[in-house]
Amino acid sequence: PRTPYPGVAALLPCLGTAAVIWAQPTPNKLVLAATRPMIAVGLWSYSLYLWHWPVVSFATAIWGPPSSAMDKLGLLAACTALALASFYLVEQPARRAEWPVTARRLAASGAAALLIAVITIWSAGFPGRFSPQQQALAGFINYDHSGVYEEGTCFLSPGQTFEALQPSCLARGPGSNILLWGDSHAAHLVDGLKRAMPQATLRRATMAQCVPYLERGQSAACDEFNRRLPELLREHAPDIVILSGNWTRSVMAPAARADLFATIAAATAAGSRVVVIGPSPQFDRPLPHLLIASSRFGVDSDGHVPTMFFAVDAFLRDLLKSVPQTDYVSLLDLLCPDKHCVLQTADGAPLAWDDGHFTAQGSELAATRIVAASPALSSAGTISSIGEQGAAQSR
CATH class of the missing domain: 3.40.50.1110 (SGNH hydrolase)
Structure with missing residues (x-):
């Protein structure tokens, strides 16, 4: 817990990774079989990273911080299920899709995202969705x-x-x-x-x-x-x-x-x-x-x-x-x-x-x-x- 990270402590895994890439090893079938689960998790990892923020945040806001091992396993299972769904139903089809990207489309999507953010901030998160008693508590x-x-x-x-x-x-x-x-x-x-x-x-x-x-x-x-x-x-x-x-x-x-x-x-x-x-x-x-x-x-x-x-x-x-x-x-x-x-x-x-x-x-x-x-x-x-x-x- 007292180790500053990232920092010097991050150097060893980075150098180790660089050494593996530089060596270009050819693993045998046994090594491939052993690492296949880690490779699979690596493919899903970005979806898992994106989903864990809203899942953990909303769960903590509603039920409080997870305190038991079962709570944490339940959150991990929910994040994994959502990550797999978005990986196979959204991310992979998007990679294969042939969508023409133009400056106009990029500008329009960016402007839409900015407008939504501005409206949400300006409205203070739409407090009207709460009852008067809940607003008083807030x-x-x-x-x-x-x-x-x-x-x-x-x-x-x-x-x-x-x-x-x-x-x-x-x-x-x-x-x-x-x-x-x-x-x-x-x-x-x-x-x-x-x-x-x-x-x-x-x-x-x-x-x-x-x-x-x-x-x-x-x-x-x-x-x-x-x-x-x-x-x-x-x-x-x-x-x-x-x-x-x-x-x-x-x-x-x-x-x-x-x-x-x-x-x-x-x-x-x-x-x-x-x-x-x-x-x-x-x-x-x-x-x-x-x-x-x-x-x-x-x-x-x-x-x-x-x-x-x-x-x-x-x-x-x-x-x-x-x-x-x-x-x-x-x-x-x-x-x-x-x-x-x-x-x-x-x-x-x-x-x-x-x-x-x-x-x-x-x-x-x-x-x-x-x-x-x-x-x-x-x-x-x-x-x-x-x-x-x-x-x-x-x-």
Whole structure:
């Protein structure tokens, strides 16, 4: 996977091919018999190359990326069948046909192709073929999350440093003071937590691609960001520290566990109670795509959260159950009971705008349930029930 290609790595097969052509070998009958299947595939290969793009693209758009060997074999069989049909019914007859080619005909066919392309682009892909509900969902595909996540001020990009955090992000306010620390999976909770705990002060320190502990292989900016946590805790002494991140299997490594414990210990040593928010529901494709495919093609909307996240959730729950002054809140338990995930909020908005980051409506729904499930957070401020009222359990 790490080999750049094409590049120097492409030189060996190219030189080998050149050597075979230059030598002009005369293979015996046994060699011809052995290579005949490869020769046949070579003849069909261009048709196979052309067909695999639309087949795989449309299949992924409708059913999601192929995950099992049977899915992949099925796609290969479909591509092969279409390639053989076009090879024998279109390509070969076209090779034998005696069609006079003139500049006028070439210009006319090129102009027709260009006109079709221009009309399709100008019409934005003919959105009228979708229902109003599907068009509303499609509007979330280009969702602008920057304002909701406070991008560039309280939610830093990997190119920024801790000093870029605006003073307002860490300002002390009335009521319980709560510090939210983590990556984009912390930032996507900000809007909802503010609404769910209106009497508390939410202080935010989040950075993209930066889980809330010193994980090996993260950027230097992220390492520096996380190393500032003990100093920040001593200076601001929040009542509660919320840790949230894009938890993956990497947290199961012994070094990662030790670093996570160190982060929690720094918070509890400063007198803060810790609430760790588990993995968010993450889907095998952008959720608006899944919802449209479910509505338009009847695709089953269950089973699109990789099992890895449930395994990580169980691991973190068990890991943190006996850690002093620390609560663990399972978002998967709250949003995916029995692995049937909430996909839309009461107003029809998708829970997430991509494969796992909450919309403003999704953030409110998730945060309301988090606060209700956490004794520390529920006692920190008055719970608003706006996001919970009539939450749609759409699947």
